[in-house]
Amino acid sequence: MVKIDRIEHSIEMPEGVSASLEGGMLTVNGPKGSIAREFVSSRVSLMQDGGGLLVRTDLPRRKDKALAGTWNAHINNMVKGVSEGFSYTLRCFYSHFPMTMAVQGREFVVNNYFGERVPRRAQILDGVDVKVENKTDIIVSGIDKEKVGQTAANIERSTTVKNRDRRVFQDGIYRIAKE
Numbered sequence: 068m069v070k071i072d073r074i075e076h077s078i079e080m081p082e083g084v085s086a087s088l089e090g091g092m093l094t095v096n097g098p099k100g101s102i103a104r105e106f107v108s109s110r111v112s113l114m115q116d117g118g119g120l121l122v123r124t125d126l127p128r129r130k131d132k133a134l135a136g137t138w139n140a141h142i143n144n145m146v147k148g149v150s151e152g153f154s155y156t157l158r159c160f161y162s163h164f165p166m167t168m169a170v171q172g173r174e175f176v177v178n179n180y181f182g183e184r185v186p187r188r189a190q191i192l193d194g195v196d197v198k199v200e201n202k203t204d205i206i207v208s209g210i211d212k213e214k215v216g217q218t219a220a221n222i223e224r225s226t227t228v229k230n231r232d233r234r235v236f237q238d239g240i241y242r243i244a245k246e
Contacts, residue, residue, distance in 0.1 A: 076122040076139035097149025100210050150212040154243040155219040157205040168199050189225035192218050
């Protein structure tokens with residue numbers, strides 16, 4: 068069986084995006100803001116290559132190949148986030164009890180879910196913007212894909228149906244689009 072001697076992933080920086088690498092800390096700056104993240108491994112290396120970045124591993128094992136691909140995906144998400152941003156659209160569905168939703172500080176609050184008197188709450192992570200539009204649509208946007216996705220998941224999870232048949236009681240907040 069042939070052994071691969073090196074895996075390299077090259078990441079090009081688009082116009083207006085720059086990256087700086089100090090130690091294991093990568094900072095990507097762009098028109099929408101900046102994101103910093105630490106990339107440290109004894110077997111996989113990250114280095115600057117002209118205007119772009121290079122993820123490289125020599126004599127890779129299976130886990131080293133996987134880690135190099137993961138780093139490549141994370142860096143591409145960082146570049147896309149600072150240049151375009153990420154946006155998730157969620158929609159509120161209800162059949163009998165009309166839900167009301169609001170953003171209060173760093174919390175998303177759902178009132179009157181199945182007629183409950185106690186509001187349900189979801190945490191909004193730092194750097195994420197949440198807006199309620201048309202009383203049923205929720206727009207979650209930001210530059211960090213992981214934080215935007217986790218905030219959308221927190222909102223969706225806050226309206227989990229408990230002690231009822233989910234096939235019949237389908238009220239809740241669900242993700243309908245992601246850009």
